[in-house]
Amino acid sequence: MMTSDTSDLENSPNNITPLREDKDDISFKVMPHNYEAEMALIGAILTNNRAYERVQEFLLPEHFADPAHAKVYESCARLIDRGQLADPVTLKNYFTNEEALEQVGGQSYIAELANSVITIQNSQDLGREIYDCFLRRELIEIGEILTNNAFDHDLDIPATQQIEVAESHLFELAEKGASESGFQEFKTAITSAIDLAAAAYRKDTDLVGTPSGFTDIDRLLGGFHRSDLIIIAGRPSMGKTALATNIAYNAASSVNRSLDTEGNEIEEREVVAFFSLEMSAEQLATRIISEQAHVRSDAIRRGDVSEEEYNRVFVVSQALHKLKLFIDDTPALTVSQIRTRARRLKRQNGLSMIIVDYLQLVAPPSNSRNENRVQEVSVITRSLKALAKELNVPVIALSQLSRAVEQREEKRPQLSDLRESGSIEQDSDVVMFLYREEYYLDRESRDQREHETDEKFSRRLERLEKSRNKAEVIVGKQRHGPIGTAHLRFNGDFTQFSDLALDDRIPEDRH
DSSP: OOOOOOOOHHHHHEEHHHHHHHEEEOOOOEEOHHHHHHHHHHHHHHOOOOHHHHHTTTOOOOOOSHHHHHHHOOOOOOOHHTTTTTTTTTTGGGTTTHHHHTTTTTTTHHHHHHTTTTOOGHHHHHHHHHHHHHHHHHHHHHHHHHHHHHHHHHTTOOOHHHHHHHHHHHHHHHHTTTOOOOOOOOOHHHHHHHHHHHHHHHHSSSOOOOOOSSSHHHHSSBBOOTTTTEEEEEEESSSHHHHHHHHHHHHHHHHHHHHEETTTTEEEEOOOEEESSSSOHHHHHHHHHHHHHTTTTHHHHHEEEEEEEHHHHHHHHHTTTTOEEEEEEHHHHHHHHHHHHHHHHHHHOOOEEEEEEEOSSBBGGGGGGSSSSHHHHHHHHHHHHHHHHHSOOOOEEEEETHEEEEHHOOOOGGGGGGGGHHHOOOOOOOOEEEEOOHHHHHHHHHHHGGGGGGHHHHHHHHHHHHTTTEEEEEEEEETOOEEEEEEEEEETTTTTEEEEEEEGOOSOOOO
16 A cells, blocks of 8 residues: 655645745645544544544544544454454553653643543544545656656666556555445345346346357356456367457447436447457457457458459458447556556446456566566466456456367366466356367378378268368356356358357267
């Protein structure tokens, strides 16, 4: 927590700080404070310790402008937390050698504070006033730091990074003092659960969360739920990025319907943030256009398209303009930077979902450079889960699988195949594996042709034909529901996934 440096303030009379100094004019401004409110609150606490319960969740000793008041408040808090009585008599031993308190009157000053009480009923309002003054002092300090940093032309810290740091400081300041929910009666939790169920019941679909756009996946998960961390894992060439862009497009294309205070229906498009640490924004955009226009992405990049294909690309690109899909392709972002940018997007445009492609490319925090990769990934996954809870949106993170999959005869992935798997499996709410048997059978058919009998090779080709253009999304973990397998069709030409008809499903048992 950022704390104000009060050493200079204590040395200036009446807590006055110079704002500007010119040759002919000196202007001063008093740092925000309310000593009367501080005295009244401490007096209320000394008179009735229950007044402390009304402010303890958001008011800390460092929020007081007067250091002596901060000491008294901190001592009261210690006594009350120990189950003891905090009054002028019990506080006497705490301040026998307290210089800051002796300067303002010592024990007699504590008695004066106890007499400053007006009523304990307004103790929370007094605490909010003290806290508001603290925030204003912090804002002034942040402004001074930003000004000084902007004047110092440090090549290692560009202006854009200073802006991100400023936003981070301001958001942290806004988060300070927010009361935690604490205990609530079980009937309150029941009411919230029933309200959620009622909202789901009134919907046209069975989805509660943000839709993926795929029937089987949404049936298994009920959509992507708020505050959940979802991992989509797979080996290279399985189509993880393609599935992520499909989900991003489907989610951004969906409409969120809600009721305003007057009961009128409001339609809003879902807002999706896509952090692409591997591909550029133009490459992702080309992929999405290819998926929707059914024109090969490499042909689009080369301009090798027919007039009819170009018209399809143009129509699709116009439709995509309406989507609230935001792409950030800055490489090697840290979770802190992802958090800052997601907060900004939510504040300006709203936010329904975050997608990170992919987990192993997220840069570790600067203070964990000496840790091994497992520890770094643990910090990253915990931070992504915290981000999902903080912004109350689902966070989808793509992840690579270890090479152990390639060494087994059964190539279907499992939880132990997650690279740096311990923390990923533990912190995630949902783990989904993307698996295409066609990829492995096609490669084995080429590699093993000379070493297999015609009969065995024929069986392999038969299995290959059955698995052609098919994919499985294996839900290996779901904290709030069942595990299972969703079947999809995969079109490699356009890197597009779609629902698979029931009669085209791959049998579960092939061996």
